[in-house]
Amino acid sequence: MHCQTTQAKDISIKRLSRQEILSIYTVHSIRHFPEDERKPVSSIERMAQEGIYKGYGLFFPEDADRLIGYAFFTLPPERETSLLDYFAIMENYRSCGVGSLFLQRMKSAPTDYRGFLIESEDPDYAKDPQEHSVRSKRLSFYNKNGAISTGITATVFGVPYRLLYFPLTAGKIPHTDQLVSDFSNIYRHMVSPVNFKSNIQICPPKVSH
Numbered sequence: 001m002h003c004q005t006t007q008a009k010d011i012s013i014k015r016l017s018r019q020e021i022l023s024i025y026t027v028h029s030i031r032h033f034p035e036d037e038r039k040p041v042s043s044i045e046r047m048a049q050e051g052i053y054k055g056y057g058l059f060f061p062e063d064a065d066r067l068i069g070y071a072f073f074t075l076p077p078e079r080e081t082s083l084l085d086y087f088a089i090m091e092n093y094r095s096c097g098v099g100s101l102f103l104q105r106m107k108s109a110p111t112d113y114r115g116f117l118i119e120s121e122d123p124d125y126a127k128d129p130q131e132h133s134v135r136s137k138r139l140s141f142y143n144k145n146g147a148i149s150t151g152i153t154a155t156v157f158g159v160p161y162r163l164l165y166f167p168l169t170a171g172k173i174p175h176t177d178q179l180v181s182d183f184s185n186i187y188r189h190m191v192s193p194v195n196f197k198s199n200i201q202i203c204p205p206k207v208s209h
Contacts, residue, residue, distance in 0.1 A: 013105040016055035032088040081182040119161040151205025
């Protein structure tokens with residue numbers, strides 16, 4: 001893709017079917033995410049069947065099979081906050097502003113929630129300066145596009161994250177306690193009770209006195 005000739009109007013966002021989610025996950029996620037970050041396909045299939053796993057894709061309107069990027073979300077019942085589970089732009093379309101476009105287009109996409117949480121790897125736990133730079137740039141990318149730092153941190157299966165909140169509708173941002181509750185509830189639907197107890201640690205922001 002030539003960045004200078006591709007405009008926002010050339011791209012559309014659409015809700016993915018359950019079959020499309022599974023197809024994209026099994027074909028593309030193996031390139032886009034490390035093995036230890038990929039869930040078993042059976043877990044994705046289960047959540048999709050339960051109706052708590054949603055997917056959106058970016059496409060060229062004239063070529064509905066030409067995937068540009070995708071985002072998968074977990075949304076438990078009766079909640080207004082979801083979790084961005086996987087987000088990737090196809091290799092040929094990176095460094096062209098497509099990731100930012102995707103996030104902005106989500107604000108106009110029909111969704112079942114008011115905003116979503118984002119797990120971004122914590123730079124404070126980077127193993128070297130290069131990894132610290134990558135993690136810091138990722139946080140800056142989300143902040144630049146409207147995500148709000150919550151002050152909540154979490155360790156998920158040994159990986160430390162900072163949590164951000166991306167509002168999709170205008171209005172009051174959920175209180176931190178509500179976001180902690182939503183994040184906890186989401187993972188209780190994603191993993192077994194044993195895995196939740198042993199592998200999910202959530203830390204609200206420290207209150208200064």
